[in-house]
Amino acid sequence: MKKVLVAGATGYLGGFVAKEFKRRGHFVRALARTPRKLDYMKDQLDEIVEGEVTVPESIKNVCDGIDVVFSSVGMTRQKGNLTFKDVDYQGNKNLLEVAQKAGVKKFIYVSVFNGPNLPHLAIVKAHEDFVDELKASGMNYAIIRPTGYFSDMGQFFDMAKKGCVYLFGPGNNRINPIHGADLAACCVDALEGEKQEMDVGGPDVLTYREIAKLALEVQGKRVKITSVPGWLMRFIIAVTKIFNKRQGELLAFLTTAMTSEVVAPATGTHTLKEHYSTLQENR
Ligand SMILES: NC(=O)c1ccc[n+]([C@@H]2O[C@H](COP(=O)([O-])OP(=O)(O)OC[C@H]3O[C@@H](n4cnc5c(N)ncnc54)[C@H](OP(=O)(O)O)[C@@H]3O)[C@@H](O)[C@H]2O)c1
Incomplete structure (x- = not known):
């Protein structure tokens, strides 16, 4: 049994990871800036501590007695005054410093698939700059680089609900998205694993066009997909x-995600079709 700090437990992936550590018999302390967000899974956690990674003073004791830190803290959308650099890079760096002082043995961190090759994207750069800090820290580490989560594939489902799915580019590139529970199993395997860096994707490899079609068909909608050409997207982005x-x-x-191949070694059992069917049943 290890004592694990899960930072990011209030988010999509972190919630699954906290439950998976617990299921495998570990002690789980969850770090949250808004602890009430964890009320729904309070009985599945050993401790909940309040702290905000961007405010070092608020996290100075969070790693006391902890063996392993897992972090999926990250800003998936930039809100308020904080930037990707403030949270994904500096926030995780603050946590790493606290972990080092507390004698933590291993830090498991979630970056982005193909991260080292995408430094021109602000969110990816912030992740990979932290990865560089982690590698230089001397602490044992594992870096997980997943493709896209099923939570994000929900955006296609939501567009389909309105009758039309918009794709950036032709939609012929492929991705193997992953369910949070399948990815959580990988993250927890990294606790004992030797591998320090791993790319991870889900069991189904689909083009974006196939994903759009699936999202429409599961909801009984006529297939209506609109592709915004790559050149137009580049213009829209610049403006x-x-x-x-x-x-x-x-x-x-x-x-970039929709116009590149985002296919990583496959793991897990959850399919996107099942996921969309569940979303449809729960509507
Ligand atoms: N979604 C994808 O498809 C995908 C693919 C590859 C990699 N990733 C990466 O995987 C990680 C986890 O993704 P996710 O989908 O689980 O994200 P998520 O659901 O948005 O959860 C992010 C976590 O980070 C915390 N956080 C965000 N902003 C914060 C801030 N300013 N200060 C402190 N904590 C903050 C959130 O806390 P609050 O609940 O308090 O906001 C939450 O616990 C991210 O780094 C993401 O970039 C995601």
Whole structure:
């Protein structure tokens, strides 16, 4: 049994990871800036501590007595005054410093698939800059680089609900997205595993066009897919960045994802079709 700190437990992946550590018999302390968000899974955690990774003073004791830190803290959308650099890079670096002082043995961190090759994207750069800090820290580490989560594939389902799915680029590139529970199993395996860096994707490899079609068909909608050409996306991104840098960065990230192959070694059992069917049943 190890004592694990899960940072990011209030998010999609972190919630599954906290439950998976617990299921395998570990002691789980969850770090949250808004602890009430964890009320629904309070009985599945050993401790909940309040702290905000961007405020070092608020996390100075969170690693006391901890063997392993897992972090999926990250800003999937830039909100308020904070940037990707403030949270994904500096916030995780603050946590790493606290972990080092407390004598933590291993730090498991979630970056992004193909991260080292995408430094021009602000969100990816912030992740990989932290990865560099982690590698230089001397602490044992594991870096997980997943493709896209089923939570994000929900955006296609939501567009399909309205009758039309918009794709950036032709939609012929492939991705193997992954369910949070399948990815959590990988993250927890990393506790004992020797591998220090791993790419991870789900069991189904689909083009974006196939994903759009699936999202429409599961909801009994006529297939209606609109592709925004790559050249037009590049123009929209350039103009958006002038007026709203954050929105432009988000569009750049989504366009890169949809116009590249995002296929990693497959793991897990959950299919996107099942996931969309569950979303449809729960509507
Ligand atoms: N989604 C994808 O498809 C995908 C693919 C590859 C990699 N990733 C990466 O995987 C990680 C986890 O993703 P996810 O989908 O689980 O994200 P998520 O659901 O948005 O959860 C992010 C976690 O980070 C915390 N966080 C965000 N901003 C914060 C801030 N300013 N200060 C402190 N904590 C903050 C959130 O806390 P609050 O609940 O308090 O906001 C939450 O616990 C992210 O780094 C993401 O970039 C995601």
